Amino acid sequence: MSLAHTQSVxxxxxxxxxxxxxxxxxxxxxxYVLLGLPDAALSESRDRVxxxxxxxGEKWPNRKVTVSLSPAWLPKSGSSFDLAICIALLSAHETIxxxxxxxxxxxxxxxxxxxxxxxxxxxxxxxxxxxxxxKTAVVPSANYQEAQLMQGIEIIAMEHVKQVLRWLRxxxxxxxxxxxxxxxxxxxxxxxxxxxGQPQARLAAEIAAAGGHHILLIGxxxxxxxxxxxxxxxxxxxxxxxxxxxxxxxxSIAGLFTNRSPTSLLAPIVSPHHTTTRVAMVGGGxxxxxxxxxxxxxxxxxxxxxxxxxxxxxxxxxxxxxEAGTITIARSIGNITFPAQFLLVLAANPCPCGKFSGRGxxxxxxxxxxxxYLGRLSGPLMDRIDMRVQVDxxxxxxxxxxxxxxxxxxxxxxxxxxxSVAEVRFADYNWKLNSQIPSRALRTVFQPERAGMxxxxxxxxxxxxxxxxxxxxxxxxxxxxxxxGHAIPTLNDVEQAHILRGGVEL
Amino acid sequence: xxxxxxxxxxxxxxxxxxxxWSAEIFETSALIVYNKLxxxxxxxxxxxxxxxxxxxxxxxxxxxxIQVHGAHLLIPGDSHWPSKVDDLTNPPIAxxxxxxxxxxxxxxxxxxxxxxxxxxxxxIAGDFAAGFVDRQWSVVSGGAYGIDSFAHKGALIxxxxxxxxxxxxxxxxxxxxxxxxxxxxCESGALLTEVMPGCRALPHRFLTRNRLIAxxxxxxxxxxxxFRSGSLRTARDAAQLLRPVMAIPGxxxxxxxxxxxxxIGERAxxxxxxxxxAVEFIGINQ
Numbered sequence: 001m002s003l004a005h006t007q008s009v010x011x012x013x014x015x016x017x018x019x020x021x022x023x024x025x026x027x028x029x030x031x032y033v034l035l036g037l038p039d040a041a042l043s044e045s046r047d048r049v050x051x052x053x054x055x056x057g058e059k060w061p062n063r064k065v066t067v068s069l070s071p072a073w074l075p076k077s078g079s080s081f082d083l084a085i086c087i088a089l090l091s092a093h094e095t096i097x098x099x100x101x102x103x104x105x106x107x108x109x110x111x112x113x114x115x116x117x118x119x120x121x122x123x124x125x126x127x128x129x130x131x132x133x134x135k136t137a138v139v140p141s142a143n144y145q146e147a148q149l150m151q152g153i154e155i156i157a158m159e160h161v162k163q164v165l166r167w168l169r170x171x172x173x174x175x176x177x178x179x180x181x182x183x184x185x186x187x188x189x190x191x192x193x194x195x196x197g198q199p200q201a202r203l204a205a206e207i208a209a210a211g212g213h214h215i216l217l218i219g220x221x222x223x224x225x226x227x228x229x230x231x232x233x234x235x236x237x238x239x240x241x242x243x244x245x246x247x248x249x250x251x252s253i254a255g256l257f258t259n260r261s262p263t264s265l266l267a268p269i270v271s272p273h274h275t276t277t278r279v280a281m282v283g284g285g286x287x288x289x290x291x292x293x294x295x296x297x298x299x300x301x302x303x304x305x306x307x308x309x310x311x312x313x314x315x316x317x318x319x320x321x322x323e324a325g326t327i328t329i330a331r332s333i334g335n336i337t338f339p340a341q342f343l344l345v346l347a348a349n350p351c352p353c354g355k356f357s358g359r360g361x362x363x364x365x366x367x368x369x370x371x372x373y374l375g376r377l378s379g380p381l382m383d384r385i386d387m388r389v390q391v392d393x394x395x396x397x398x399x400x401x402x403x404x405x406x407x408x409x410x411x412x413x414x415x416x417x418x419x420s421v422a423e424v425r426f427a428d429y430n431w432k433l434n435s436q437i438p439s440r441a442l443r444t445v446f447q448p449e450r451a452g453m454x455x456x457x458x459x460x461x462x463x464x465x466x467x468x469x470x471x472x473x474x475x476x477x478x479x480x481x482x483x484x485g486h487a488i489p490t491l492n493d494v495e496q497a498h499i500l501r502g503g504v505e506l
Numbered sequence: 507x508x509x510x511x512x513x514x515x516x517x518x519x520x521x522x523x524x525x526x527w528s529a530e531i532f533e534t535s536a537l538i539v540y541n542k543l544x545x546x547x548x549x550x551x552x553x554x555x556x557x558x559x560x561x562x563x564x565x566x567x568x569x570x571x572i573q574v575h576g577a578h579l580l581i582p583g584d585s586h587w588p589s590k591v592d593d594l595t596n597p598p599i600a601x602x603x604x605x606x607x608x609x610x611x612x613x614x615x616x617x618x619x620x621x622x623x624x625x626x627x628x629x630i631a632g633d634f635a636a637g638f639v640d641r642q643w644s645v646v647s648g649g650a651y652g653i654d655s656f657a658h659k660g661a662l663i664x665x666x667x668x669x670x671x672x673x674x675x676x677x678x679x680x681x682x683x684x685x686x687x688x689x690x691x692c693e694s695g696a697l698l699t700e701v702m703p704g705c706r707a708l709p710h711r712f713l714t715r716n717r718l719i720a721x722x723x724x725x726x727x728x729x730x731x732x733f734r735s736g737s738l739r740t741a742r743d744a745a746q747l748l749r750p751v752m753a754i755p756g757x758x759x760x761x762x763x764x765x766x767x768x769x770i771g772e773r774a775x776x777x778x779x780x781x782x783x784a785v786e787f788i789g790i791n792q
Contacts, residue, residue, distance in 0.1 A: 357759070359733070359758075359759065360764060361764070367622060370622045371621055392759065463659065
């Protein structure tokens, strides 16, 4: 028989589609046709597959070879179809049984000597395969750790085409060592104990973690803004397995397991540089649409240092994900949605030269430069920031202290306790965190105690806060109430939230 | 040609705060200076440009250019002329006012400070403005961003009278972001300027404007100011006129309180920590 087919997976963003790879070998002049909207990397698969087959000691059919990837309308890209094409071709050439390969998904790029190389997006591809009812998948050994996260599908890791052929012909294969599937909940290289002093910023970080509130840290260089932001993941509760899978899937698409282990349960932190582009921030690309920083920070922290230095529009592109928890990228090949539920932490210097703090005598900025600097953060974005915290330089006493500050583990316990109180309260609603309470619910059900409300109305009357600011303050007050064990926010909680909000709105 | 017309013409031709011409007009009268200028009583070469300008100016034109913006020209002797400005060594030749001119002679407190206040300063400026408005004082400031804006707003929220002395022509809203604030100020209080309509807000005009803020008010309060700041100029102008000067202290590590601490340290300003304090201090000094 000169016709065979097997399966692989094409990815559009995080959505995988199982693709049937058919190969037909017909009489005619030797040639090779690849159908099914391949991109450049995929078109080049011909030469990789040919060399791999020949170098494995197999015969290349010197006839007319037609390879079809269906559904044909779906644009396909990348090198992960190499292995599937190679196997289907050999089967069509009648060296492997066609039944053996029909229901298996093959993923992997071939090197010219027949070794199977790692590819991006193995995890989301396997998720799609499992949904489509596939029972067995062959993946590159290098992707085995990530692939093992998938339960309910037999994963076979292979290093070389020869191994695959031996397995398909004789059923013999070496069982690859099972990777240690210990989830690694915590990474102890970073700890809040390292941060000297900074009681207010520590408190703000704890509140942010407990209630999911976005924060802005303002302070001179060297005050510890970055240090604090980098440690926020260590006080977040560990990810659930489902959340970890989502995070791993996004990282898999981006091919970023070098900086993050796929089995980590630690909330991710992504800190794009301030020169980053809009596409790098929210995701995009022409052929292969990759997730941006905000999706890589899904279920974790997106930290943007020197936020006012970001080009106009980059930070504002975060407005949709901040609102919706997802980011949709529209391209000619379709709309692709990535998850993007993150805690936004912005850090900024007080002025362009960074010295407008303390006595401020070394600051070389004009009054207008100082005023405009933080003004670069647009109003709508600032509206979504619940807390603006001043981070002062570490004082003499805090530097001299030899005892360490409170550890992340201790703070995390309080964060988890506060979150569980909120979860019980919101059991009947479709949100989990205080920062997600809709404003309608704030007005009707979730009001703070009378005195607190009176205080806020008084502030509103004096035009010191806006109606939106009032809602933000109440949300933070709820988190404070959860942390202090109050059933509803007291006047004290409301006042503290008001101070953290930054008091007067400019 | 009467005194009013002569004043208007000289006002339009001479930049505010000119010490020689101010003194000359103040000691004699605008009419005398005008005639002397036209008839070659001053150095024709040194003052050539000015003489040309004065000769070609027409009162009607000046008057319409002011009225077209709904403003009024005030000269000394007018019932609404804020006579306290005559204490200056270089008093204004005339003033242009828009809004409610009656408020210009009321008791007033000048509240000045940085354009980049902290929340603390913004709050204090508003509270003091409201506190003085409650005691039937009006609040004078410069209409700039920051402390100035918060002082004006504080007075307006307390339903009081506030006066903004601006550094540009009455038709130019500088800074543009405060256009709405200026309109609100005009409803009950007034906008005041020492330059003709159409004049831009140039740096030197802020300094000459500052002396008016100091002179028109009974007392001056500096809320937050950096180590180098125009607000300190206003405070020193007020001190020269022997008007009470007060400053609000702040944290010693706050750059926007450095100027206040400097004034307090140099004994140029009295430290005040409440509205009652300030009222008492002004009372003693009157």
